[in-house]
Amino acid sequence: MAITEPTVDSVLSALAELRDPSAAGNPQLVAAGRVRAVTDGVNVRVTIETGASEDNRGAMEMAVRDALSKAFPGLSKLEVKFVQQTGAREITSEDPLPGVKNLILVMAGKGGVGKSTVASNLTMALARSGFRVGLLDADIYGPSVPTMFGIGGRPVSLDGKKIEPLERFGVKLMSIGFLLEDPKAAIVWRGPMLHGALQQFLNDVNWGKLDYLILDLPPGTGDVALTLSQKTRATGAVVVTTPQEVALMDVYKAVSMCQKLNIPILGVVENESYFICDGCEKKHHIFGVGGGQKVAEMAEAPVLGQIPIEPSVRIWGDQGTPVVQAVPQSAVAKAFTDVADAVVAQVAKVNAARIGTLSISRDGMPTRLPIIR
Secondary structure: OOOOOHHHHHHOOOOOOOOOOOOOOOOOOOOOOOHHHHHHHHOEEEEEOOOOOOOHHHHHHHOOOOOOOOOOOOOEEEEEEEEEEOOOOOOOOOOOOOOOOEEEEEEEEOOOHHHHHHHHHHHHHHHOOOEEEEEEEOOOOOOOOOHHHOOOOOOOOOOOOOEEEEEEOEEEEEEEHOOOOOOOOOOOOOHHHOOOOHHHHHHEEEEOEEEEEEEEOOOOOOHHHHHHHOOOOOOEEEEEEHHHHHHHHHHHHHHHHHHHHHOEEEEEEEEEOOOOOOOOEEEOOOOOOOEHHHHHHHOOOOOOOOOOOHHHHHHHHHHHOOOOHHOOHHHHHHHHHHHHHHHHHHHHOOOOOOOEEEEEEEEEEEEEEEEEO
16 A cells, blocks of 8 residues: 655644643643644654643653554655744734734844854754744845855745745745855945845845744954944844853843844854764763853853864764755754754743833833833
8 A cells, every 4th residue: 555645734734623721611632733743754753832830741752653554655754843832922913924923033242153054064963953943144145045055046036025035945045145146256345335235135035924033144343233223123033152262252242232132032042062073972072161151141141051072063064964964863963953942942031021021112212111900
């Protein structure tokens, strides 16, 4: 008998009766839009947003496995993941991204710490969990997304109004690199031109409905972050650093900027944290120890993860496939996936904390006041 290969729609249909015992009324999770599915032949990954206890999650996983094994007898591999219900950022009537639930800034304040590598693999880890994800390369002077995703070509407009982002691995992508005649040519622009390009990426790209839009920010604490804070409300920032002191000095400035612009800091990723050699299997801290923790303490945010120095990250990035997509079962891919899971958890906390506060603008300065019940 031929094996019926599952599709996203057929998986969701098979799980239509799955309910959340932790929510009032035990709602159907698929109908509530809280089930994500990814299929690859006869392999399926399911991600469920819920606040259920560990015991209830165990029962829900059994129900998922039972329903899918009956619907697809030839199912080879099934992964079930539970995450907190994340909610959505504050979206005003003037927000240029009304269909984007959560806007995540990946920043460092410094070049060379692997920010684009973290942004690319964070994006892929979220996409592999079934979330609808886009990645905006906001580093106008040094775009990396075309190389790291192995994609080129010119975006087009289907209606003459909105630009269609390019797509690879199910992720929507936009970069100034897609618009250059010569990818090796320098972009020699003053601030107003950079500001205008970023505005177009926010206003004129058809991002559609996304669970997450990841922005890979350039080094520094200038125009790009200011433009973003003025035009749209970010869910929060992921700050990337390497352990050594010379990197921390600039990363501290990025943290300070977020605090001044009232951008929540979701946490810190310590990249190039350590190296494990083939012979001794011992961790070698080439760039020092504790840098990520120092930044986290200043930011009053958690360390989301420590990414080891691993040649495969560079090799696959140069070949145009983020390592999370290329070798998802590898240890370094697992480290990036753990970071993505931690980001999802922090997004849930930030959005939950925002509920119950009232935003009031006085003379252009945002003030958040608690609602007295």
